[in-house]
Amino acid sequence: MSSSIEILDKPTSLNQKITFLSTKNINTLYKPLIVTSFFLFLFYTLLSNRRFDQSPQYLAKLRQTLYPTQPLNNKYQNPTNINHLEIGIASSINSWKYRKPYIESWWKPNITKGYVFLDREPSNYLPWPSSSPPYRVSENTIRYEPYNKHPMKSAIRMVRVIVETFKEAHDQTIRWYVMVDDDTILFIDNLVHILQKYDHTKYFYIGENSECVLSNYDNSFEMAFGGAGYAISYPLAEALTKNLDTCIKRYPYVYGSDHLLQSCISDLGVPLTHEKGFHQIDLHNDLSGYLSSHPQTEILSLHHLDSVDPLFPNMNRSESLNHLMKAANTDQSRLLQQTICYDKSNNWSYSVAWGYTVDLYEQIIQPSVLEKPLETFLAWRKPAKQAFMFNTRWVSKNPCEMPHVFYLQSVGKYSYGIVANYTRRFGRDLPPCVAPSPSRISHNSSSYVPSYIQKIMVISPATKYFAEVGNRRECCEVVGQVEENVTTIKYRTCAKNEIMGVY
Template sequence: MSFCGLKLGAIKQNLTALSGGDWCRALAVAGLVLYAVCVLVSNPAGQSTAFLNSLIFRRHGRYLYTNTDITDLVFGIATSASTWKTRRNYIEGWWRPNITRGFVFFDVPPKEYLPWSSISPPYRVSENVSRFQEFNKHAMPFAIRMVRVIKETFLEAPKGVKWYVMADDDTVLFLDNLVEILSKYDHNEYYYIGCNSEAVGSNADHSFQMAFGGAGYALSYPLAKALARNLDECIKRYPNLYGSDHILQACISDLGVSLTLEPGFHQIDLHGDISGFLSAHPHSPIISLHHLDYTNPLYPAMNVFQSLKLFMNVSRVDSSRLLQQSICYQKKNNWTFSISWGYSALIYEDILPPSHLERPLQTFVPWRNNYRAPAFMFNTRYPTNNPCEAPHFFFLDSVEQKTGGYEIVTNYVRKWDRRLPACSKTGNHSADSLSRIRVISPAKRYDGGEGKRRECCDIVRIYGGSDITEIKLRSCMEDEIIA
């Protein structure tokens, strides 16, 4: 008799001392282990390895569950025939044809865009919601259609979906980071995952417990199923709520579920130059960006979509480090370097502590002009002409993988002169001569985020007689003090 032909009775004899519930759980786990061994014995080595790689179990409450991958997600995106011409550029920047699953939902049939592009998500036309008018005099009637995209996505989705991700048509998503974040949570439980607005006023007007829809949010399968069953009746209960995301939050709260905050979702309720915000990103993987029509292009001297293309290209090289901040010092000249990987590199002509540099430089303005202080959900630093506190700004120019594939090099170049004297209190060591910063990082995903430290960095060299500085990222040593 082969090993795989052994009966589970032999295992059962060793489990008789367990209580009924414990015995069942132990028997189930033993069965899975036996099945895995059978696959190893009876399949070619390559197939067995692939199978075992898929069986990565995590303990969460009373469940053992496998890792999430991109095929476990379905996306529902609300759009309209009037906005698709420009908004498709955002969606096609992150959508992966034949890999990602989901739909864009139009208000009317998109006849002017047929035949439909193969690089866009499949489209559907939303159900007519005029029947809601008799009980809902909503200030934004299209909000009803938008919130019902959740139900329509659930009804259209194939079987086996773990997560339903909702976003606007001008939302940019970073899929590998999204999958990594969702893998932390048990999709068998009720989860509503997203983030609130960067603007205090927006949260106060709607809800601090609401995931803003432009930033996007994720619903676990049981929660999406419960919402689909109850959504239309819930809409009737809240005729006075303004936005689709606020209606949704109320309906989810009715089901006894609260928001799980993930700071990588970004509504971007900010205007103007958001480089200060992106150069001091929260210590969490970036998951989304929204409202890029209302901000300056991400990189200087480009238009919105040129800069977005560069940003997405660098994210494909290493999305795990994108915007992650590393801080290091060149003590000889009293310089501080703050690297926002894949985006910017800042030099200060003084030794500034990490607690200071983690606060975004307020290069942006609030979403509304009539805001009440405090304006933002985070502390900021005001721009200054003090030469010891005003940074030299460098922005990403290129990214390359070095020969051998073990390292990635990102190059940052100065886009404008600082036009300030040197910092006199630290010895007048001006950084004006530097025009390029090379950052070398490992060619492997950065295991950052919750419970992890930022990466440390070293000034490898400042080339003598040259205008180039080279910096290398590395894991921090035990008990290492960055400053």
């Protein structure tokens, strides 16, 4: 009997325990609910006792108390300007004689900050001209000889330009350290504008790789080429200065200074931030096809101009550079920016690379095609397969696919805007395009064939409206012919949803 009673008692005891636990859990749950309900009631009472038209202000104050607004970042309160840049130029005594005109074409005495670093004292160039950046002689690198297995023997001296520039100027006014070669053309105003969008208080390594696949393959696709130039934020420059000696010993075999620096920056966990306006120009021959279809970003630099034809026909390299800089000094933000418009009456297409060329095609060609550079140039080295890091159009003997090219003749700023004149420098040695057009059908006159147009006038507003345009192409339209052989193109504000093309 006792055993059976024990068996019956166990379920009863279990039920009691379950009931007790459930009651305990419910009490535990109700307590926070009651407390929360009490505070919600008080909050509702406070709100209901205020006049309705004041409650939004009250809620705003409450929100400000609970979530105080963070102060604006310093980059927005005080945008980056030219005084925040320190420029280090890597050079040598042997090259400075030939490269000095390149640097002086963009250097602004008493405005631009920086130094040119030479391998020894420039006795033959003294007194040093004020039109050039002040010089410094690079520190002796003999202590690194055991680690100098680089094919480029000057790699260690060159990579240490960033450290020596930092030592020369590392006060709180400097935000960015910009490194370039002595044959690099910098467009300082554009560079300042681009750097304004980055937070200089963080680690940034900003530049671009080569135009050629092989150059990147031999080094790194995530390396900024020093010839194109690159910008390093103050905190990153400071970290490099502290760690570069150790890093040099870690990488004794990489090819040159650019790859060595990129390896050191990678060790710090910082990736390359790509900016397409930096141009290494690992190209040869005629650069016009490349520059006439410049990416939709402000041009920041040009390198290796010794390795390509002069930018303008019938000029030497020095004259060509000075001619291009006249346009840059008039409106640097528009320089080489591609704008596309159409002459519907003739079925012609115009591609304007502002301050450089206007290409006139005898048929309608959509922007998606015109933005691909004509392959008038050659790769730095002949590759096995794909040569370039971008799409190109092949040079053709089809007159409908090849443009009439007009080069910048003059540019001037007036009260109503900027006027740039482009003239034909030579014929294209091709027959007229055989595609029919309304002008040939209705007028049947040779004066409407593009070969008879000798000048194109481009009128643009005094300033480029970045807020409206952003990285979108500016719009333009053909407004007529001032004379029989002169065509006028006028820039205008793009409609919000405007499609560029003829449909």
